[in-house]
Amino acid sequence: MHELSLCRAVADVVTSHAERRDVTRVTVQVGHLRQVVPDTLVFCWKMVTDGTELAGCELAVEHVPAVGVCRSCGARNELDEPVLRCAACGGRDVVLVSGEELLVASMDLATSD
């Protein structure tokens, strides 16, 4: 259940950047290779934000595919499984170029007076 910890961390990041403006939506990016369950994240987000200045703010979770580049043959492949093996040549010298993201990508601010 580290989604709860992640949500608290997201709330801290957003609160520190929002400068007291109303935040309507927060978008996070979660890489395919992270063991984070999007539905759990959304559930925990409500728990963490209820009763705070972020209450009612929507959490959007963007999935980032895992992509590896083979250093032997240069092939670039999307990895469904967490296996670092080149689909083209079978080599194991595969470097991840995405799939491990755990980012607060953006926040949407409401109109302020």
Place this chain on the structure above:
Amino acid sequence: MGRFHRHSDETAHRHGGPDGSHGSHDGADTGNGSHDGADAGHGGHDHGAGSDVGDHSGYRSGPERVELLKEILSENDRTAAANRADFAASGVSVVNLMSSPGAGKTTLLRRTLTILGPGIKVGVLEGDIETSLDADRLEGLGAEVTLVNTSAGFGAECHLDAVMVRSALPRLPLSSLDLVVIENVGNLVCPAEFDVGEHARAMVFSVTEGEEKPLKYPVMFRSADVVVVNKVDLLPYLDFDLDLFLSNLADVNPGATVVRTSARTGEGLDGWCSWLRGLASR
């Protein structure tokens, strides 16, 4: 484990300056375009000249999307760096010991403390959700042991994070130690996500757990520098296919060091202890 996409985004996002220009986005300019799908979140953000969004110093501001591209765990990582600096200042090496519940971390640690003996001064930071059972089992073996119960916060945590570890550091005499073992909470998912300031990660895997575990818990297995395959004395009584496990492990973490042990019989513990001695004398 090298994590992709880390930004040195230490400064806060700033909204419009005195000249009415749009605020700066430190770190954001290196983050675009290097992975598919990321751009979906960037479209609503107006960098155009003359835009007055973002300037809310007492004026009305329209709705806007503010790009942050900030590591969710940046606060944790900052505290982990502070822990690491303290470890370096004291000349102590630190290993984060992780496993599922019941894999044998504490039994392994008991045997390890006996073998390392007085030659290597060891501190143990024992993470436990609620009890002191594991810490009690380590008493009397010459190590400095301190307990961190993770239930103190908002709900029991299933892992140690850098802040919890930091809170326990004053209770360990770091400068007189050679090695600190952080025994994490038994869990194959959450501990792997949290850097606590360690120099190396070790995981204990027991052969009663099944060959497919590296594929089911790749984050944990990929993050380990050394995998201790424990309870090998049980192999004759199990259907466990060690070669298949090693192949699955190589699929997710080809560089991991593997040590086969039985904490019960003592088999293989010399190899594990030499790995620890190497870490302590680095």
